[in-house]
Amino acid sequence: MLNSAGTIQSIEIRYLEAKLDKPFGWSQRWTTSRSIIILKLTTSENYVGWGETYGSYNTCLEMKSLAELVIGHDSDNINKINNKIFDQTFQSHAFAGAASSFVSALDIALYDIRGKFLNEPISTLLGGCLKRNIPVYATGLYYLEGFPIKPHLDEALGYVEKGFTGMKMKIGGLSINDDAKRVNQTREAIGPNIKLMIDANEAYDKRTALEMSELVSDDKITWFEEPCPSRDFHSNLYVTENSKIPISGGESLHTSLEFSRVISENVFDIIQPDICSVGGVSEMRKVGSMANSFGVKINPHFWGTGISFAAVLHCMSVQPIINNSQINTPYENQSVLEFDQTPHPIRDELTDRFILKNSSVEVPQKPGLGIEINEEVLDKYLKGEIINV
Numbered sequence: 001m002l003n004s005a006g007t008i009q010s011i012e013i014r015y016l017e018a019k020l021d022k023p024f025g026w027s028q029r030w031t032t033s034r035s036i037i038i039l040k041l042t043t044s045e046n047y048v049g050w051g052e053t054y055g056s057y058n059t060c061l062e063m064k065s066l067a068e069l070v071i072g073h074d075s076d077n078i079n080k081i082n083n084k085i086f087d088q089t090f091q092s093h094a095f096a097g098a099a100s101s102f103v104s105a106l107d108i109a110l111y112d113i114r115g116k117f118l119n120e121p122i123s124t125l126l127g128g129c130l131k132r133n134i135p136v137y138a139t140g141l142y143y144l145e146g147f148p149i150k151p152h153l154d155e156a157l158g159y160v161e162k163g164f165t166g167m168k169m170k171i172g173g174l175s176i177n178d179d180a181k182r183v184n185q186t187r188e189a190i191g192p193n194i195k196l197m198i199d200a201n202e203a204y205d206k207r208t209a210l211e212m213s214e215l216v217s218d219d220k221i222t223w224f225e226e227p228c229p230s231r232d233f234h235s236n237l238y239v240t241e242n243s244k245i246p247i248s249g250g251e252s253l254h255t256s257l258e259f260s261r262v263i264s265e266n267v268f269d270i271i272q273p274d275i276c277s278v279g280g281v282s283e284m285r286k287v288g289s290m291a292n293s294f295g296v297k298i299n300p301h302f303w304g305t306g307i308s309f310a311a312v313l314h315c316m317s318v319q320p321i322i323n324n325s326q327i328n329t330p331y332e333n334q335s336v337l338e339f340d341q342t343p344h345p346i347r348d349e350l351t352d353r354f355i356l357k358n359s360s361v362e363v364p365q366k367p368g369l370g371i372e373i374n375e376e377v378l379d380k381y382l383k384g385e386i387i388n389v
Contacts, residue, residue, distance in 0.1 A: 005075045005117035006045030011067040011106075013387035014038045014378055015057040018345035024142040027172025027203035034344045036304055037063075038378060039105040041113065043075045049113035050373055051105035052307045053276045055098070057384040062098035063105075067389040070106070076117075078110045082282055100254040100279060107280025108311045108369070115368035122314040122370075123363055126285065129317040133360040135330035136339035137195065138162075139302075141169035141186070149182060153189045159341065165359040166195030166222065166331065168338070171212065172203025180215035187219040195331055197248075199225035206235040213243040222331055223248045223270055223299075237267045248272055251301035255279050256286035263287075263294050272338075274301040275312045284315045292322055302338040306351030310369040312337060317363040330359075337361075349377045 017035040024031065037060055039051040053059075069088060070081050082103055089099035115122045123129045138159040144151055152169075159167045169186055171179040187196055198221055204212060209227035223246045228235040230252050240247040248270035253259055254277055262268060273287045284300070291298040298319065300312050316337055321328050328334045339354075339361065340347070351371045354361045364370025 002045060002117070004045070005047045005113050006043035008041060008070050008073050008075050008081075009044045010042045011071070011389040012040040012042075013060045013063055013067065013389070014040075015055075015060050015383050016346050016378065016381040017383045018381050020343050020345075022144070022343075024144060024342065025173060026142055026170045026199070027201040030143075034346060035383075036346055037101070037105065038305075038307070039102075039109055041075075041106070041109040043113060045117075047075070047113045047116055049075075049109035049111075049116070050307050050369065050371075051107065051109035051112070051280070051311075052304050053101040053105040054303070055101050059098050059101055060384070060387050063102040064387050064389055066099055066102045067106075067387075071389060075110055075113050078107065078114065078282065081110065082107060082279070100277060104276050104278065104280045104283075107282050108275065108307065111281045111311070111314075112368040115370075119367050121363070121365055121367060122281065122311065123317045126281070126314065126318045129363060130320060131317055131363075133357070133362050134313050134316045135334060135336045135360050136164075136356070137166035137168060137197070137336050137359070138164040138341045139168050139338050140341040141167065142342060143170055143173050147174065149185060152182065153185060156186050156190050160190055160194055163356055163359055164194075164339075166197065166336065168197040168199055168225070170201070171198045172200035176208065176212045176215060180212065183216045183219050183221070192220060195222045196220065197222050197225060200227050202226045202229045204228055206238045209235075209239045210242055213239070213245050217244045221245045225249060225272070226251070233261065233265070233267050237265065240267060240269055246270060248299065251303075252277060255283050256290060259287045259290060263290050263296050266294075266296070268296070270297040270299050272299055272301040274303065274308075275315065276304050276308050281311055281315060284312065285318075288315065288319045292320055295322060297322065297335065299336050300338065302340055305344070305347040306354065306371050307369065307373075309339075309354060310351075310364050310371045313361060313363045314369070346377065346381050349380075350374055
């Protein structure tokens with residue numbers, strides 16, 4: 001019987017990109033495509049693990065030199081591998097770039113392998129599920145060309161029909177008065193019982209953010225996401241302290257080190273780490289524990305494929321409720337997870353789709369991540385060469 005899943009024998013890094021039929025936008029820009037970086041890790045005992053992160057083809061090239069550092073290392077010692085990358089890149093804040101992206105993807109892949117070797121889902125490796133089904137909300141309602149309101153409202157009503165109990169819409173791409181009108185129209189369309197969140201994607205200064213918060217304060221907004229640039233802690237803290245609506249953010253922050261200040265100083269009411277940026281499963285767990293210690297809600301961000309969605313489902317399945325009560329309710333004392341519904345051909349084809357039931361998604365129970373990868377999709381959407389290490 002094997003005592004280990006083996007040493008890291010090879011790493012393949014691919015940049016995938018898929019064109020969209022129609023562009024959509026948010027406060028910062030419009031997009032005509034969706035992309036993702038996929039990492040495939042193979043051990044000397046032929047175990048395969050999958051991870052993913054964000055970036056460009058140039059990010060993949062930067063990740064190559066980091067991948068070379070871990071070849072030959074024991075795949076079971078995830079902590080040691082992560083610390084090696086951190087030690088090599090910490091100085092001059094290099095870790096916040098490609099290193100953080102690489103570690104995020106690598107860590108997910110290593111947990112996938114460890115689970116497959118032990119024949120257990122990642123949630124079991126993390127101590128065991130506290131909940132088998134994770135509450136989710138729909139992310140969509142981006143801007144369309146010409147900013148038409150009818151397709152926007154039809155989309156919102158579609159999420160209600162699918163069974164979502166909450167959804168998030170974009171703001172910050174129009175004047176605050178025009179965006180506030182769209183928020184009001186959305187609330188009227190979906191009714192008072194569906195949770196509605198707004199996301200500015202860092203569009204405002206602190207005074208404009210507060211003005212926007214005031215304009216929509218009667219629309220029962222559950223949270224106001226990224227009103228100011230994520231690392232402008234001073235402005236975000238000011239908005240958090242003065243807004244009637246809870247403020248959230250943190251999707252672009254890296255590692256528990258960056259989150260330590262955000263959490264301890266209450267910069268946001270709700271933190272939203274992304275497993276593809278924060279450092280994978282390992283750092284997501286650290287951030288989750290820190291958030292609970294300070295009584296800060298954690299509702300993770302998600303923008304990738306089934307690889308990272310499965311990984312964050314496992315993490316949230318072991319995340320304790322902040323304050324238990326006889327009735328543990330999503331959005332109130334129970335975390336909710338973003339469930340991206342925007343067009344993403346790679347996501348839709350790379351893995352089986354996750355099933356929505358009662359506005360929740362079941363945590364995978366098969367070993368590792370618990371998903372199957374359609375490797376034909378890797379070739380279909382590959383841009384540039386495969387980075388082989």
